[in-house]
Amino acid sequence: MCDCVNRGGVYIHVAVCRSKCIYCDFYSEVCHSGFDWERYVKTLVAELELRSCGLSAMREVSLYIGGGTPSLMPVGLLRFLVSEARRIIMSAGSGDVRLTEVTLEVNPDDVTAVNADVWLDAGINRVSMGVQSMNDKELRSIGRRHDAKKVMEAYSILRQRFGNLNLDLMFGLPGQTLESLSSTLDVFTELHPEHISAYSLMYEERTALTRLRDLGRIKETDENLSVAMFEMVNERLRKAGYMRYEISNYALPGFESRHNSAYWEGVPYVGVGPSAHSFDGRRCRRWNISDIRAYMLAVENGEKCHEEEMLSDKEITEERIMTGLRTAKGIDIVRFENDFGKAARVELLDKAASMLGEGYLKLDYNRLSLTDKGVMLSDDIIVDLF
Ligand code: SF4
Missing domain, CATH: 1.10.10.920 (Arc Repressor Mutant, subunit A)
Structure with missing residues (x-):
């Protein structure tokens, strides 16, 4: 299917969050104080090792640690995880492999100088931060824990260490206006990260956001306003030098995400962790069970923890x-x-x-x-x- 047969991606899903944002339908569980991080990380490594034959043809590999909230992971274990993933990816390709892009998703609350130093030292070369808005009222309305001040502190810490940053932006938030979106865009373009992902807020089934809308406690953004917001995002980012290379993704020249591009170009990828998806680059898709405990038990006992389908x-x-x-x-x-x-x-x-x-x-x-x-x-x- 793909003409870039030697490219590949590895996705590691860290399925825990400090609390649940009201719009989120990704699989993650709220992290309690006794969460066994060591067991979780060892299970991720064990699954990747078990599936290393799926990596053997890859010569240019991107690694993406996403979630959930991977920045909650104790930094010593994060270092271990990246180093083990690198070892497995390299040995699967008999050493003849280039690990091109190593991304870590972070929440602003978890960005400290100490954490960022370890992330950098561990080999992370791209950081993606979930900002969404620079308006505190809007952030509270969707259940985000950080505020605009924290974003500025976190960005400064990351900027001093990393040459490739992504910021996530959302539009169509409850109560958001063109003026408040414009103010958020002022900050984003001033900070000038290498990459910006801009998503329209979606009302997914079985989320608190959708329930609140159905109860009449939140008003969904009118369609005309959503279109105007998209046009504003597109225009402002284009003027600031970003190219929209995918529906929701904008990059300065040369900073398109290799990992995300793999999904759209039919490049094979191996996803490990609960609910992670994989594709063999031809016609087989598979996805892991969405249950942390069942996932860990299955991997530890050498049992199947996924479903799969062959595309027609x-x-x-x-x-x-x-x-x-x-x-x-x-x-x-x-x-x-x-x-x-x-x-x-x-x-x-x-x-x-x-x-x-x-x-x-x-x-x-x-x-x-x-x-x-x-x-x-x-x-x-x-x-x-x-
Ligand atoms: S931090 Fe991210 S993954 Fe976790 S609940 Fe919020 S949006 Fe979902």
């Missing part, structure tokens, strides 16, 4: 359309025809014709991609192309 030809084609359209480069039509046949290319372009005419899609140099106008309707457009 139709699902692989749809996957290419979906992931291709998420990126600014779009779908390579020539490669699409090579992989799926002339009839599939003709069908895709037939379905795209009206949306090309209406300005939601564009076709440049044999690449089919979303226009800025199309990005806001991407889910509907992608389904229409299936």
Whole structure:
């Protein structure tokens, strides 16, 4: 499926958080004081070791430690985890491997000079911080624990040590206005991190946020305002020198995330930890059980801790359309025809014709991609192309 056969990714999921943000539907559990970090980390390492055959063809590997909140992990264990992951990745490829990007997700509350020194020394070369907003009222409205002052302190500590930083931004927050979003963007562009991920707040099923909306205690942002917010984010970041290379991701030139790009380019990745997903780069997807205790017991006892599915030809084609359209480069039509046949290319372009005419899609140099106008309707457009 992918032309970059020697690339690969390893994702390690740290499924604990200090508290649960009201919009979050990722699998994580609230970390209690007696949480057995050592056992958890040893289980992650054991799973990666067991699955090292899935890494053997990878020569350029990105490592991403995400969550949950990996910055809650005691730093000594984080150092051990990175060093063991590096050893396993290197030996799987008989030493002929380049570990390109090593990302750690952090929450501002956990960023101290002492922690950041250890993260750097452990080999982390990219830090992604969940900021979301620089307005304290908005942060409280979604259950975030930090405030804007803490973000500034944390950023300063990270900036002194790391040359590649990502900040997460959210728009469409309860009570957020174009003015308050503009103030947050002022700070983001002033700080000028190498990468910014900007997401629209989603009302996912079974989250506290959705329950509060259904009870009438939170008002969902009106669709026109959401579109105006997206346009503001896009325009302000473009003017500040960022390129939107994926629906929600902006980077200064040369700082596109290698790990995230792997997901959209069909590169194989191995995910370890409860609820982590994996893809073999061809047609096998697998995902671990979403239960920390059951996961640890299964790995310790050598039992199966995952489900898997084999994608059909139709699902692989749809996957290419979906992931291709998420990126600014779009779908390579020539490669699409090579992989799926002339009839599939003709069908895709037939379905795209009206949306090309209406300005939601564009076709440049044999690449089919979303226009800025199309990005806001991407889910509907992608389904229409299936
Ligand atoms: S810190 Fe991140 S993973 Fe944890 S609850 Fe909040 S959004 Fe979800």
